[in-house]
Amino acid sequence: MSRIVHRVSRIIGGLSFLLVSCLFIVPHASALTVHPAIQDIEIDPGQTETRTVTLENDEATVQTYVFSIQKFVPKGEFGQQQFLDSSDMSGLPEWMYVDRSEVTLAPGQALSLPITIRAPEDANAGGYYAALFLSRTQAAGEELAMLPRVGILFFVRVSGPAIERLILEDFATDSDSSYAHLPVGFRVSILNEGNVHLAPEGTITVRNAFGSTVAKLRVNAEGGNILPDSRRVYRVAWIKGPVPEGGGYWQGLLRELSNFAFGPYRATLELRGDGFAQPMRSEIAFSVWPWRTFVALVALVFAFVPFFFLAKRLAIMSATAKSDPLR
The missing domain is CATH 2.60.40.10 (Immunoglobulins)
Structure with missing residues (x-):
């Protein structure tokens, strides 16, 4: 009986070793x-x-x-x-x-x-x-x-008399014109009506309500080509830092605080390069309203108002007691 138990133990041990070995084998990939x-x-x-x-x-x-x-x-x-x-x-x-x-x-x-x-x-x-x-x-x-x-x-x-013709089809934000926080994504759609590949370059300048520049973003920083008879969409994002994941109010509040922006903005696109008869320019408006931050501030105000009035009441009572010690 002990021999049988010993053999079974060895078999189980061997299978366990084989299973663990298989788990740690990394498949070899061609490179x-x-x-x-x-x-x-x-x-x-x-x-x-x-x-x-x-x-x-x-x-x-x-x-x-x-x-x-x-x-x-x-x-x-x-x-x-x-x-x-x-x-x-x-x-x-x-x-x-x-x-x-x-x-x-x-x-x-x-x-x-x-x-x-x-x-x-x-x-x-x-x-x-x-x-x-x-x-x-x-x-x-x-x-x-x-x-x-x-x-x-x-x-x-x-080389030779090639046709170089680029057309700016669209410049817009990637979703609504109103955001709760950054990032704000921009779409730049360009059509190549020529017969050679072209790599346009440009910038998007973001200004706040006072006209101050708050961000300057490069368009097609990688130098990606647009092939003839095709369009290409370049995506550019205005972002300040990592965006916390997850749903719910508190995660949304963290996203607003880590990528805070406030108020109306204007984004100006300027494109240049072969294919444009002259530098192209387009402008759009959008806004950022961090409503969760507003709610948190209002909640803090209402939370501290009773303490403010209580402290004021206590101060008045203390001043009255000092001015009238017999009372």
């Missing part, structure tokens, strides 16, 4: 660092341009990567890309050359990879866009769709 991940190139028709990117294998094992090229077009309003089928090699993909079909990197190894672009003599002026992808080679039993890949985005402009 390849590429720098720079965005290439912005201007090239003349018939010209050849070579750029070098650095690849680094961050894994603990030898890895082999293969290349593929896909054109991309804008998707959505926030700078996303939609990659077209790799069978479409017209335009920029057929201009791009890599001097090898695959690359093998040892653990921690870095490699400089030259990428050449040869624009044909008859290339039309305008923008051309494609991504060079690096994918780890498929292992036995591994699904192709599950393979991670890293992309390098190429924004290529062929």
